[in-house]
Amino acid sequence: xxxxxxxxxxxxxxxxxxxxxxxxxxxxxxxxxxxxxxxxxxxxxxxxxxxxxxxxxxxxxxxxxxxxxxxxxxxxxxxxxxxxxxxxxxxxxxxxxxxxxxxxxxxxxxxxxxxxxxxxxxxxxxxxxxxxxxxxxxxxxxxxxxxxxxxxxxxxxxxxxxxxxxxxxxxxxxxxxxxxxxxxxxxxxxxxxxxxxxxxxxxxxxxxxxxxxxxxxxxxxxxxxxxxxxxxxxxxxxxxxxxxxxxxxxxxxxxxxxxxxxxxxxxxxxxxxxxxxxxxxxxxxxxxxxxxxx
Numbered sequence: 001x002x003x004x005x006x007x008x009x010x011x012x013x014x015x016x017x018x019x020x021x022x023x024x025x026x027x028x029x030x031x032x033x034x035x036x037x038x039x040x041x042x043x044x045x046x047x048x049x050x051x052x053x054x055x056x057x058x059x060x061x062x063x064x065x066x067x068x069x070x071x072x073x074x075x076x077x078x079x080x081x082x083x084x085x086x087x088x089x090x091x092x093x094x095x096x097x098x099x100x101x102x103x104x105x106x107x108x109x110x111x112x113x114x115x116x117x118x119x120x121x122x123x124x125x126x127x128x129x130x131x132x133x134x135x136x137x138x139x140x141x142x143x144x145x146x147x148x149x150x151x152x153x154x155x156x157x158x159x160x161x162x163x164x165x166x167x168x169x170x171x172x173x174x175x176x177x178x179x180x181x182x183x184x185x186x187x188x189x190x191x192x193x194x195x196x197x198x199x200x201x202x203x204x205x206x207x208x209x210x211x212x213x214x215x216x217x218x219x220x221x222x223x224x225x226x227x228x229x230x231x232x233x234x235x236x237x238x239x240x241x242x243x244x245x246x247x248x249x250x251x252x253x254x255x256x257x258x259x260x261x262x263x264x265x266x267x268x269x270x271x272x273x274x275x276x277x278x279x280x281x282x283x284x285x286x287x288x289x290x291x292x293x294x
Contacts (some may be wrong), residue, residue, distance in 0.1 A: 010230025014239045017223030020216060022246035025096045026254055027212050028088070031205045036196035038205065039088040045213025047185030050222065054179060066179045072172045073180055079164035080184030085191060086158030094151025097248035097259035098139050101267035102155035104244040104274060105132050107236055109163035110170070117171065124280050131273035135266040142262030158210050166236075169225070181225055185217075241274060 031038045054062050066073065090099040111125045140152050165184075169177045193199060201209060227236070251257045259267065 004250045008228045010227045011239065012234055013223045013227030013240060014231060015227075017220045017227060018240050018242040019246065020223065021220035022243045023218070023250050024212060024216055025091055025247045026250040027208050027216070028091050029096070029251065029255060029257075031202070031208055033201040033205050034197055035092045036192045037198055037201050038209070039085070039192040041194050041200060041201055041205075041209045042088075042213050042217070043084055043185045043188035043192060045209065046217040046221070047182050047189060049218040050178065050182035050185065051215050052117065052219065053180065053268065062179070065176055067182060069172060069175045069177065072168050072175070072177075073183070076165050076168040076172075076180040077179060077184040077187055078163045079168065081156060081182060081187040081191065083161035083165065084185065084188035086154045086156075086161060088192070090151045090155035090158060092121050092151070093154060095248075095257060095259065095263060096251040097257075097263050097267060098152055099155045100244045100247045101263070102136060102139065102152060103162070103268050104241060105136070105156075105270060106159040106163045106166065107240065108132055108274065108277065109160050110166040113163055113167040114170070117167070122281075122284075124277055126275035129271045132270050135269035135273065138262055138266030138269070142260060142266070176226075178225055180224055181221055241278075244271060 028042070034040075046282075055067075058065055065267075069076070080183065087099070087103065090102075108125065108129055111121050112129060117123055136156065140149060165177075165180075225241075227239075248257075248259060252259075
């Protein structure tokens with residue numbers, strides 16, 4: 001497969017994954033079950049669907065795929081499990097706009113983590129990180145008075161954790177990390193089940209839980225896991241802004257949950273910094289850039 005074709009397949013997979021994932025926050029808000037009960041079924045169905053799909057597709061090769069991940073399997077699964085729990089907590093203790101905006105900072109955290117791998121993040125990454133820190137500070141400060149600070153901290157933990165997952169995946173880019181995605185979902189479900197008062201969801205929640213756990217999340221996260229293997233990290237961040245933009249839009253249209261002024265200000269600063277950083281990196285890293293500039 002040519003580099004150009006691989007690149008555009010990566011763009012399609014990642015962009016489609018972000019769009020498929022965008023209604024997740026709205027659907028979670030529509031659930032009537034207890035927070036941890038809903039999270040248990042949401043994540044358990046996702047994990048079982050991913051692992052079941054891998055068993056059907058990979059069959060006997062699945063064990064070899066898991067062994068190939070090696071040492072990275074445990075930390076990658078733990079990072080994603082923490083991210084799953086942080087995201088669920090944030091959605092129920094903060095607004096969707098604040099949660100998704102903070103979560104969108106994960107690629108920049110991943111770029112900073114890359115410094116520990118011997119990579120030297122360019123100046124634009126540090127400038128973007130400072131702007132993002134300012135945006136997060138604005139949102140967190142408003143959260144203390146608005147009662148959403150705990151949820152925003154949960155979103156920040158989720159962003160840092162998923163950045164860890166991306167970083168580990170970057171180290172083991174020769175491996176398919178989808179098994180780690182499935183195992184992390186099952187680990188998250190077990191943790192949520194331990195905190196749930198009951199594992200029996202509201203009767204009317206089953207259609208939404210099945211739609212999210214069996215279709216939306218497995219498809220979206222599989223695409224988001226596979227797509228970035230073909231793309232520079234900067235472009236992954238730019239494409240994931242689709243979820244940041246669409247997620248709050250669906251909630252606003254359905255539930256009339258409008259972002260606060262502080263969220264618009266801090267979120268606007270974060271999105272602008274991410275977009276500028278990703279666009280600058282795209283110009284520097286896109287396939288054929290060097291030949292064009294020459």
